[in-house]
Amino acid sequence: MKNNKLYIIAALAFSLASCAKExxxxxxxxxxxxxxxxxxxxxxxxxxxxxxxxxxxxxxNSSLLFSQQFAKVQYTEEDRFIYSxxxxxxxxxxxxxxGIIAFNKxxxxxxxxxxxxxxxxxxxxxxxVFLLLTDAYGDVPYTEAGKLNEFITPAYDKQKDIYFGxxxxxxxxxxxxxxxxKAIGGDIIYNGDISRWKKLANSLRVRIALRIADRExxxxxxxxxxxxxxxxxxxxxxxxxxxxxxxxxxxxxxxSAQFETRDDYRISKTIVDKLSELKDPRLAVYASKTQTPTxxxxxxxPNGLTNSEASALGFAKVSKPGAYFLLPQAPAVIFSxxxxxxxxxxxxxxxxTTENAADLYQQGIKASFRQYNISDxxxxxxxxxxxxxxxxxNYKKSIGEQKxxxxxxxxxxxxxxxxxxxxxxxxxxxxxxLNGEIPVRFIYPGTEQSLNIQSYxxxxxxxxxxxxxxxxxxxxx
Numbered sequence: 001m002k003n004n005k006l007y008i009i010a011a012l013a014f015s016l017a018s019c020a021k022e023x024x025x026x027x028x029x030x031x032x033x034x035x036x037x038x039x040x041x042x043x044x045x046x047x048x049x050x051x052x053x054x055x056x057x058x059x060x061n062s063s064l065l066f067s068q069q070f071a072k073v074q075y076t077e078e079d080r081f082i083y084s085x086x087x088x089x090x091x092x093x094x095x096x097x098x099g100i101i102a103f104n105k106x107x108x109x110x111x112x113x114x115x116x117x118x119x120x121x122x123x124x125x126x127x128x129v130f131l132l133l134t135d136a137y138g139d140v141p142y143t144e145a146g147k148l149n150e151f152i153t154p155a156y157d158k159q160k161d162i163y164f165g166x167x168x169x170x171x172x173x174x175x176x177x178x179x180x181x182k183a184i185g186g187d188i189i190y191n192g193d194i195s196r197w198k199k200l201a202n203s204l205r206v207r208i209a210l211r212i213a214d215r216e217x218x219x220x221x222x223x224x225x226x227x228x229x230x231x232x233x234x235x236x237x238x239x240x241x242x243x244x245x246x247x248x249x250x251x252x253x254x255x256s257a258q259f260e261t262r263d264d265y266r267i268s269k270t271i272v273d274k275l276s277e278l279k280d281p282r283l284a285v286y287a288s289k290t291q292t293p294t295x296x297x298x299x300x301x302p303n304g305l306t307n308s309e310a311s312a313l314g315f316a317k318v319s320k321p322g323a324y325f326l327l328p329q330a331p332a333v334i335f336s337x338x339x340x341x342x343x344x345x346x347x348x349x350x351x352x353t354t355e356n357a358a359d360l361y362q363q364g365i366k367a368s369f370r371q372y373n374i375s376d377x378x379x380x381x382x383x384x385x386x387x388x389x390x391x392x393x394n395y396k397k398s399i400g401e402q403k404x405x406x407x408x409x410x411x412x413x414x415x416x417x418x419x420x421x422x423x424x425x426x427x428x429x430x431x432x433x434l435n436g437e438i439p440v441r442f443i444y445p446g447t448e449q450s451l452n453i454q455s456y457x458x459x460x461x462x463x464x465x466x467x468x469x470x471x472x473x474x475x476x477x
Contacts, residue, residue: 005279038109038118041187045102046188047251048094049129050244053412054332055254057301058136059091060265063411065142066439067404067418068270068426070411071301073310073318075264080304080432081439081468085446091136092445099129100146115195120177124201127166127173128334131208135416136442138472139459153452156459159473163212167205167223174201174232189242189334195233200242202232203335206343211420213350214476225350235340238371241329252328255409259326266318270426273406274401278387285322285372286408292316304429324372325409338368338406339413344443349395356389361399368406396421419475439468439477 052058061078064070072079078087088361103126110118135142142162144154157165179194190196209223227234233240246253249260258265267287275283276298287298294317301310301318324330341364348357362383369379381386400423408416418424419440428438443466448456456466464470 003101014193037115038106038115041102041106041109042118042186043119043188045099046125046244047104048102049125050332050334051254052090052094052098052352053132053334054409055090056258057063057088059409059411060255060258060443062088062439063136063415064409065268065303067411067414068268068303069404069408069414070265070321071268071303071305072264073266073305073313073315074305076305080306080429081434081442083468085443085449085466088136088442089445089447091132091226091442092140093447095129095133096141096145101148103129104146115182116176116178117181117197120173120201121184121187121197123169123173123176124197124204127169127201127204127236129140130162131204132412134159135211135474136412137444137471137472139329139463140439141455141458153455156455156462158462160212160215163208163474164219166462167208170201170205170208171226174198174205177201189244196240196242199233199235199240200335202227203235203242203340203343206234206340206347207335209352210343210346211474213346213352213418214420216351220350224347228353230455234344235335235337238337238367241331241371242334243336244334245331245386246329248328253325253330253332255321255443256326256328256330259320263315266301266320267298269300269302270424271405272298272319275405275426278306278382278385280405281371281374281378282372282405282408285374287319287322287325288326290317290319302429304431304468306431321409333410334368336371336410338364338371338404339403341367342403345390346395346399349392349399357392357395361390361402362388364399364406365402368402371406397423400424419472422477434469437469440471441468443468 007013037412058266065072065079100170101468103122106122107119110116110120110122128144130140134142139156140162141154142157142165144151147154177198179198181194184192184194205223205227209220213220226232230394242322246256249257272283272287274280275286276296283298287300290299299318305313320326341360344353344355345357345360345364348360349355353412355470365383366376366379370376400417400421403417403421404414404424407417418426426438428434428436444456444459460466463472
């Protein structure tokens, strides 16, 4: 109940803080504070952004379909990649209005209150949102974004420049974050533990370094060299996982909320078949048993069915997401320990570090098992099998496939990594509309063509056609 009240207060504070400049001037209440408190702003901004990240449009109705972790059992147009320029807008609209602008205000509040830790946390979270935006759309407003008093039609920055800028922002964040400094409030991710925010800042630097590694290997290696030279801490255990643990209704996990009123999604056949092939105990966590008993117990739904094909197959003989993911309190995971271990394994495989890639790869699998309370004995038995061995001759396949399994539910990140590593190899249904291709980006919101037309045109001229199939800068192969 306490957290529910805090969410409501935070949402009100955030709403007040987001008013337009002229409206602010007119509607000043002399009996109330003119500035929202950073603790309430932080709670509201985290909750709103997590909802966008983990919610229907950007997760279940797009990236989880593209990465073939979910599939649609009715209203299957999105699973056949039928989108318009009004379909994939919430990451953009809410990412900027409820994310970037709010985190800018938190940064400003930290400066105004002489509390660098608010500034550092705001920089970390703002960097994460910008990363989501550029990973999905490519070139997006960055330098001029969220500065409504200065830029009504912000220019789009090139993706390379955004990644490089975020690396600098995260270095600035880890520098100002001070566990011995002033406390912060409203932190519903780490409960004010600044040492963990520093770990997340550095771990995001690792994520971005690998995002650019195929294009800018020297810069990527420099990031790892700097982290080592500065002895920067990274996420080092499952207790460090960056996640928002939701509450009961109406503050529940978006997947849980969706399944309260609708029944559109099932687990993809692609991932169920892979988990079954590997005798992977995570299958019982990721998927529910079919409602109608079946010999297999867990049955995935093929992606890209027509509505009539899905209707003929029915609801009861294919698996819903597992009970863990349907709980109201299920977490929205931002960055896991398993991901960080796979990242370190890849960095070693690329020669960016001198760590042991094979050992880190196995540690990544074990961390994923522990994340879902699967026993160490089961993890040890799993990694001892031939199919789980690391292949130094094709590290992208070894790491890419296991990372895809570990990132279940994190649609945007799973999709980004699948595009970057090119594993697992996925095939589009014959019913899809992109000539056998799977989307590699979101198309820009149609409002950009009417409200920010010149910046939009410049981005298209630089990046390529505004299509689902136009590869982004980081996506080399």
